[in-house]
Amino acid sequence: MAETRLIQGRYRLLDLIGRGGMGEVWRGRDESLDRHVAVKCLKPLGPQQGDPGIGRVLRERFRREARVAASLQHRGITVVHDFGEDDGVLYLVMELLEGRNLSQLMDDGVQGPLAVPDVVEVTEQVAHALAYCHDQGIIHRDLKPANIMRLTDGTVKICDFGIARLGHDAGFTAKLTGTNIAMGTPHYMSPEQIGGESVDYRSDLYSLGCVLYEIATGAPPFDHGDAWAVLLGHRDTAPEPPRAKRPELPDFLEQIVLDLLAKSPDDRPGDARELAHRITAARGGTLAHPAPAARAPVPPAPPAELPDWTRGMTNGPKATGAVDLRAAVPLDAAAGLTGEWISRIDGRRTPDAGQARRTERSTAPPELLSVLATRHTAGLSLSRLGKWEEAVEVHRGVAAEREQALGAEHPDTLASRYEVAFTLSRTGRPADALREYEHVARGRELALGADHPDTLGARQEIAYVLGQLGRHFEAHDLYTAVLAGRERSPHLGPDHPDTLRCRHNLAYNLSRIGRLEEAHRTAGEVADARARVLGPLHPDTLVTRYEVAYALGRLGRWAEALQTYREVAEARGQALGADHPDTLAARYEAGISLGRLGHSADALALYRDLAADRARVHGPEHPETLRARHGIGVNLGRLGRWEEALEEAREVCAARVRALGPGHPDTQVSRREVAVGYGWLGRWDESLAEYRQVAEDRERALGPGHPDALAARQDEAQLLERLGRGAEAAEVYGRIAQRRGE
Structure with a gap:
């Protein structure tokens, strides 16, 4: 789609920000009101669907659901400004949200749960939004982490209210997809949805319980290997209590989640407003936190089959592992809104092996x-x-x-x-x-x-x-055994790309087990071979040269590492472009090398330029932008410019809290840098408070015996000792020794 495409003479599409099974979302500008908006374009039906009546049904359903969504006015629900049809494509104009959905926030935590305060805050805000919608007689029916957004100011919003229901009629869906896979995600479906029964607002409460269980523990309540097992889990099995997976969760939060996951709608909280009141009372300390009552296992249901619409159903995406769709392959500018929806596919890996080789005679149709x-x-x-x-x-x-x-x-x-x-x-x-x-x-x-x-x-x-x-x-x-097999294979040999990939992986692994000289030598040999076979500017060649630089750094040969990183950055700029993530990553590592060599002024200049480029390409609060800004603060400190270093560290820490959460490792690194800055400026009380906060955050996120948590307590003890508070320091040192088992 061309960037200058104008919808209904009013909404100009600027850039693609998301793509999913139902269509695309674009950042646009409302030229009548001069404001930025999000424009959701639903994927058009092609002639291959076969039933011309489906298009009419879809359009009517879209208009009905869009009117419902536009009628909702609440701070916890995405605002719908307009909707219509342009050149055969249905579109919806919404407020443009700045933030990340719960799925992405869990990805930021390396597929881990959110911090406990964040879970409680999300629960309370979503409960209030659901209460409002249920009061209007509206049910979401597809509540999941990807449909809940946390904005940069902390506001939590439910997205796709009403629009998500377009694909939920099973017969309609089967005609649309032609794959016999029902739309929706089994991990968040209520037992009554699975049973094909009529649903009411209590189905949303069950789905919310599934979402809360996942963001609190890191996995859905029934995280099985196939969709059928997930559906049976929702119907027949009591969920494992969340605190069994994450003991630091408060009792009241576990009880709320288990109440929401009751199999019978009558056993769930009375409504979303009651749920919101329970959370508010608990946050205010007025709700007792009893140990959760033991729940008797739910007796298995009779061996009745699940509804026909579930046959062939797959799990659907869970929150973990979500993809940033803004990095998708660019669309063909000439295709337009009704053009192809999958474009520019490169030749990754092997084709379907079975298409080329049949070793069994099949009786399948x-x-x-x-x-x-x-x-x-x-x-x-x-x-x-x-x-x-x-x-x-x-x-x-x-x-x-x-x-x-x-x-x-x-x-x-x-x-x-x-x-x-x-x-x-x-x-x-x-x-x-x-x-x-x-x-x-x-x-x-x-x-x-x-x-x-x-x-x-x-x-x-x-x-x-x-x-x-x-x-x-x-x-x-x-790797060693596979490499030997590849090198003796008459079909492969030592210079085959797959053999070289194996040797590259072996070099990478050697550096991770501390065999650095072997890692460096192997990576160098692979880089030379890939340059000969694939060319010096091939991405695989440059990946291996990057690994050579990494090994050099681990060996303390920082001058050579710096030179190699610079060469890789320059070559990637030529082959991939100056703004490609791999090019920017090589520049970042060059900055690390400069710092290790004591060239702090040069490192500072590099990180300032890199932070500006990262902000332009990815945004000011992207994790990589903040990582470059962290490098600015570190090198300001190395240059003795501690007032500036402290200010930079505080800004980066605050941004990381917003973007990643207070428990994220990068946030904790920034908080420690703040503590260091306070210390150099003689602001000891503030420094001690920050060191203690880092230790507490790491203990909550990683456990009190984790090496990073112990290192944070070591920082605290050393500062206490420096301040002459020997008794307190000795107490902390004692706790560290106990946790280490000394």
């Missing part, structure tokens, strides 16, 4: 296999676009249907299971990915042999996820 092959390819396309969560659900569905049609060990089934594992590993779920890869590797070894390229590929990915899980010594042994 050829038309079914053709549909599954098309869906497999669509899943690959989603991965290439960075839509990992959508990709994993497509591949899960295809894998399940291929297993039923072809068998568990058929190459096509294993190809789909491989893609499931690949996407899981890229969305922060390495343990789940490991199980899938191990299954694929066993099946391929039995069918193809241990040294077949497909078998080696699966085993190499096992090594990769072992590294993600911190099991670097196991990863090293497996």
Whole structure:
């Protein structure tokens, strides 16, 4: 779509900020009122849907739901300004929100839960918004982390109120998608929704309970491997109490979550307003916090089947692993609103292995296999676009249907299971990915042999996820074995790109287990080989040269590391562009090297330029922008400019609290920098308060025995000792020794 596209002669589309299954969201400008807005364009129906009546139904439903959404006026609900149709595309004009949804906030915490105060605040604000909507007779029906936004000023807003319901009629959805996959996300569906019963406002309360459970513990209440198990969990199984997964949660919050997750709507809180009052009372200290009452296990329901609409359903995206859609592949400017919705796909990785090799005779209908092959390819396309969560659900569905049609060990089934594992590993779920890869590797070894390229590929990915899980010594042994298999294979050999990728990963892993000289030597050999095979400016070549620089830094050879980082940054600028994230990352590491060499003035200048570029490309409160600004503060301190350093550190800390949350590791690093600045300026009481806050935050987030939490307590003790408060220092040192088991 061209950036100058004008909707209804009034709304000018400026840039794409989001893309999902229903359509796209653009940042736009209302030229009549001269204000920025968000414009949601629903994906148009193409002729392949086959039923011309569906378009009429969709338009009528859209108008009805848009009117409902526009009638809602509450600070906790996204404001809808306008809606209509332009050149066959339905559009909705909303207020432009500055913030991140709960899914993204959990990603910022490395797929972890939110801080407890944030969970309580979100609960209270969402409860008030739901109470208002339920008073209007409106039910959301699709409450999930991606539909709840926290703005930069702390306001929490529910998005897609009413519009999310467009795809929830099962028969209508099946006609629209042609895949027999019902829309909606099973992780947040109430038992009455699953049972196909009529729902009321209490269904929203159950969905809210699922959301709160996830942001409080890091996982949904029923986090099973397939959609059928999730649905049965909602219907038949009592959830594990949240404090069993996160003991620091307050009793009252656990009780509220469990009350919301009651199987029967009659056993849930009376309404959202009652829920809001409970939260408000608890925050004010007027609500007793009794230990949660033991709940008897919910007896299993009779072995009745779930509704027909659930058949073939996949899990759908959970909060963790959400993708920043602003980084999506740019659209074809000539396509326009009604053009193709998946564009510019590069050639990532292997095709569907089963399309090229059939080792079993199938009795499945050829038309079914053709549909599954098309869906497999669509899943690959989603991965290439960075839509990992959508990709994993497509591949899960295809894998399940291929297993039923072809068998568990058929190459096509294993190809789909491989893609499931690949996407899981890229969305922060390495343990789940490991199980899938191990299954694929066993099946391929039995069918193809241990040294077949497909078998080696699966085993190499096992090594990769072992590294993600911190099991670097196991990863090293497996990389070594896979490398030997690749080098002796007549189909691969030492210079094959897959062999070089394996050697690169081996070099990376060697540095993580402390074998730095070997890591440096191996990375250098791979970089030379990739330059010869792929070219000096190929992204893979530059990735390995980046690894060479990292190893040099670990070895203390900072001058060589600096030179290599600078060369990588320059080469990436030529090959990828000056504003590409990889180019900017190399510049950041060059700044680290300058600081290590004592060139603080040069490092300061570099970080000022980098922060300005990051802010222009990503925004002023993007984590990478704030990381560059942190470097500014550090080097101001190294230059003895402590007043400026303290001011920078305080601003970055405040921005990180807003963008990442108070418990995020980057926020804690900034808070420690604030403490250091206070200390250098002789403001000891303020310095001590900050050190203690860092220690408390780390203990809450990581546990009191975590090395980072202990290091923060060590800072506190050293400052107490410096202030002559020996008895207090000795007490803190004693607690540290006890937690270390000394």
